[in-house]
Amino acid sequence: MRVMTLFFVLLFAVADFATAKDAQAGYRPPEGFVPDQQTAALIAEAVLVPIYGVETIQRQKPFRIDLRKGVWTVEGGTYPAPGGNFMIRISKKTGAILFVIHEK
Numbered sequence: 001m002r003v004m005t006l007f008f009v010l011l012f013a014v015a016d017f018a019t020a021k022d023a024q025a026g027y028r029p030p031e032g033f034v035p036d037q038q039t040a041a042l043i044a045e046a047v048l049v050p051i052y053g054v055e056t057i058q059r060q061k062p063f064r065i066d067l068r069k070g071v072w073t074v075e076g077g078t079y080p081a082p083g084g085n086f087m088i089r090i091s092k093k094t095g096a097i098l099f100v101i102h103e104k
Contacts, residue, residue, distance in 0.1 A: 033095035037065045040072035043095065044088045052086060052102055060085060071098060 034040050041063050048057050060076030067073075070092045076085035089099040 028093075032070075032092040034072055034090055034092045037067075037072075040065055040067075040074055040090055040092075043090055043097075044074040044086075047097055047100065048086055048088060051100070056083065056102075057086065067092065 029035065034043060044063065045057060057076075062077045064075045064077050065072065072090040072092055073087065074090065075087045084103045086102045087099070088097065088101075090096070091098055
């Protein structure tokens with residue numbers, strides 16, 4: 001009886017640990033948090049507008065957007081724009097902002 005009780009205690013402890021681990025990991029979309037160009041452009045605007053201002057970013061539309069090795073690169077489309085162009089790199093998998101610059 002003691003062995004069986006110990007077995008169930010260990011079983012529930014392992015199951016509880018596995019559930020807690022899954023809860024910490026959270027949901028990860030199969031295509032990543034930034035699956036397409038439209039999402040990359042929306043994230044780029046959300047990050048860049050507070051930094052450089054809405055007029056500066058809107059003036060550089062349409063954006064040039066490229067995906068390489070799991071990283072979206074979004075750049076100002078008017079080249080060269082008065083005052084320079086922005087560039088931002090965003091992880092397709094996590095949505096993390098990897099790099100931001102505004103060149104002059």
